[in-house]
Amino acid sequence: MTAGRVALVSGAGRGIGAATARILGAGGYHVVVNYLNREDAAKEVVAAIETAGGSAEPFQADVRDGAAVAAMTAHIRDTRGRLDALVCNANTAHPPFAQLDELSWETFSAKVNSELAGVFFLTQRALELMRPRKSGRIVYVSSIDADAAAGSVAQSAAKAALNTFSRHVAGHAGRSGISVNTISPGAVRTDASATVNTPELRQYLRERSVLERMLEPEDLGRVIAAFAGGSLVAATGQVITVDGGMDVLAQQISLVGERTTLD
Numbered sequence: 001m002t003a004g005r006v007a008l009v010s011g012a013g014r015g016i017g018a019a020t021a022r023i024l025g026a027g028g029y030h031v032v033v034n035y036l037n038r039e040d041a042a043k044e045v046v047a048a049i050e051t052a053g054g055s056a057e058p059f060q061a062d063v064r065d066g067a068a069v070a071a072m073t074a075h076i077r078d079t080r081g082r083l084d085a086l087v088c089n090a091n092t093a094h095p096p097f098a099q100l101d102e103l104s105w106e107t108f109s110a111k112v113n114s115e116l117a118g119v120f121f122l123t124q125r126a127l128e129l130m131r132p133r134k135s136g137r138i139v140y141v142s143s144i145d146a147d148a149a150a151g152s153v154a155q156s157a158a159k160a161a162l163n164t165f166s167r168h169v170a171g172h173a174g175r176s177g178i179s180v181n182t183i184s185p186g187a188v189r190t191d192a193s194a195t196v197n198t199p200e201l202r203q204y205l206r207e208r209s210v211l212e213r214m215l216e217p218e219d220l221g222r223v224i225a226a227f228a229g230g231s232l233v234a235a236t237g238q239v240i241t242v243d244g245g246m247d248v249l250a251q252q253i254s255l256v257g258e259r260t261t262l263d
């Protein structure tokens with residue numbers, strides 16, 4: 001029974017956050033659909049949730065801005081009196097896919113700082129609402145880039161820091177009945193991945209992932225919503241890879257030398 005429960009999803013106007021918001025809305029949560037600039041997109045997500053019989057509202061706030069985040073959670077406290085689930089998903093300062101030699105310190109530090117500022121402010125303010133009720137779920141959206149030696153070094157460093165941050169929060173908040181987990185997506189078809197969504201990438205994923213395709217936002221939304229909305233309280237402090245099976249095939253290919261299948 002989830003009547004009255006409230007979820008805040010950062011960066012929920014588009015992509016993975018939008019899919020997560022729709023799934024939580026269908027599960028009976030009142031969803032606060034946070035966005036930065038694209039009010040139109042956030043309103044579309046709210047309308048879709050309401051059309052399906054759910055409840056949601058858009059809320060503009062730059063998650064890198066502590067005062068803006070505080071205003072958003074104060075609004076939730078004043079209007080709803082509770083926060084059951086926080087999903088930190090906003091794609092802050094998405095960096096170019098550049099190697100170290102090609103990056104300026106400004107670009108690198110903007111990504112690392114904005115990723116951490118967003119989760120820092122959201123987590124602090126969310127815990128103020130969750131702790132008194134001794135209940136809550138926090139899910140961070142990281143990336144398999146956290147462990148990668150390729151792609152964007154700024155994204156890798158930011159997401160690796162996020163993974164460690166999330167484990168600290170899990171230890172810190174666990175005794176208050178709050179579970180904290182991190183989902184690490186592989187390649188997901190969103191606006192953010194449009195520039196790398198090439199025929200070459202799709203061919204690579206056909207050969208190198210169990211699902212043989214790029215992931216859809218809903219693939220991630222279902223996993224995130226399961227941790228944000230479910231009763232998976234015994235799983236906390238975990239970083240869970242959701243990459244359509246790239247990881248497992250990479251192991252198979254490196255051990256056996258080729259992809260093996262049953263058919």
Ligand SMILES: NC(=O)c1ccc[n+]([C@@H]2O[C@H](COP(=O)([O-])OP(=O)(O)OC[C@H]3O[C@@H](n4cnc5c(N)ncnc54)[C@H](OP(=O)(O)O)[C@@H]3O)[C@@H](O)[C@H]2O)c1
Pocket residue numbers: 010011012013014015016017034035036037038039041061062063064088089090091092093141142143144184185186187188189190191192193
């Ligand atoms: N797509 C992938 O392949 C992939 C892979 C691994 C990890 N991820 C991670 O998954 C998460 C979502 O990515 P996505 O691909 O779904 O992104 P996306 O389609 O680019 O959507 C980004 C969302 O974040 C919001 N946002 C950006 N900066 C914000 C800020 N400062 N404050 C509040 N909201 C902000 C945007 O708001 P507006 O609509 O207002 O601009 C938008 O709703 C990110 O953390 C990303 O690193 C994605």
